[in-house]
Amino acid sequence: GIQVEQSxxxxxxxxxxxxxxxxxxxxxxxxxxxxxxNPWGQLINLFYIPSGTKQNxxxxxxxxxxxxxxxxxxxxxxxxxxxxxxxxxxxxxNTGNQFYxxxxxxxxxxx
Amino acid sequence: AAGVIQSPRHLIKEKRETxxxxxxxxxxxxxxxxxxQGPGQDPQFLISFYEKMQSDKGSIPDRFSAQQFSxxxxxxxxxxxxxxxxxxxFCASSLMAALAGVVGRANEQFFGPGxxxxxx
Numbered sequence: 001g002i003q004v005e006q007s008x009x010x011x012x013x014x015x016x017x018x019x020x021x022x023x024x025x026x027x028x029x030x031x032x033x034x035x036x037x038n039p040w041g042q043l044i045n046l047f048y049i050p051s052g053t054k055q056n057x058x059x060x061x062x063x064x065x066x067x068x069x070x071x072x073x074x075x076x077x078x079x080x081x082x083x084x085x086x087x088x089x090x091x092x093x094n095t096g097n098q099f100y101x102x103x104x105x106x107x108x109x110x111x
Numbered sequence: 112a113a114g115v116i117q118s119p120r121h122l123i124k125e126k127r128e129t130x131x132x133x134x135x136x137x138x139x140x141x142x143x144x145x146x147x148q149g150p151g152q153d154p155q156f157l158i159s160f161y162e163k164m165q166s167d168k169g170s171i172p173d174r175f176s177a178q179q180f181s182x183x184x185x186x187x188x189x190x191x192x193x194x195x196x197x198x199x200x201f202c203a204s205s206l207m208a209a210l211a212g213v214v215g216r217a218n219e220q221f222f223g224p225g226x227x228x229x230x231x
Contacts, residue, residue: 048219097166
């Protein structure tokens with residue numbers, strides 16, 4: 001299978017700080033998404049970004065598919081940004097498509 | 112906008128019982144995925160369906176089965192429940208590449224709120 005590793009595993013930020021979350025994957029992927037899992041367990045779509053750069057408000061993401069990594073930038077963090085951030089990839093295996101979530105980054109934003 | 116609907120939201124079962132989880136995809140979405148997320152874990156892909164046929168298979172136990180119906184809703188059937196089956200079960204839906212490719216959003220998955228299964 002494919003390995004999807006995220007760093008850092010845990011992050012504590014002061015409100016207003018910026019941060020960069022990283023997702024490394026061990027093989028070529030078809031698709032990549034970033035999700036925010038809030039404290040209630042909901043998985044919220046942030047970006048669909050198999051390649052390139054996208055921005056949405058205080059969040060932006062960049063995927064460099066040829067180098068097998070993606071970055072999620074959070075600027076001017078707010079307490080509501082707390083939760084776990086996952087990247088997820090679609091990988092074509094011999095047995096068909098497989099979907100893998102990364103190990104997650106747990107973010108805590110303190111006032 | 113309409114989202115993915117899952118029912119029930121919470122379910123408590125005894126060991127060796129059976130459970131059925133339901134998923135209603137976003138209207139016009141033709142692909143459904145099931146995931147299992149244990150406590151403190153990342154979601155694990157179980158199985159997917161496209162146009163009512165099984166599409167891809169992940170780490171779904173043999174005790175579990177699933178199907179997609181003519182109205183595109185899907186059900187995950189779980190038998191001989193074990194304590195380790197206690198988890199959050201997510202359903203996601205997407206529009207298959209052939210239809211979504213034109214707008215560059217092929218297979219973007221949207222997740223439902225999840226069903227929290229507790230096995231006692």
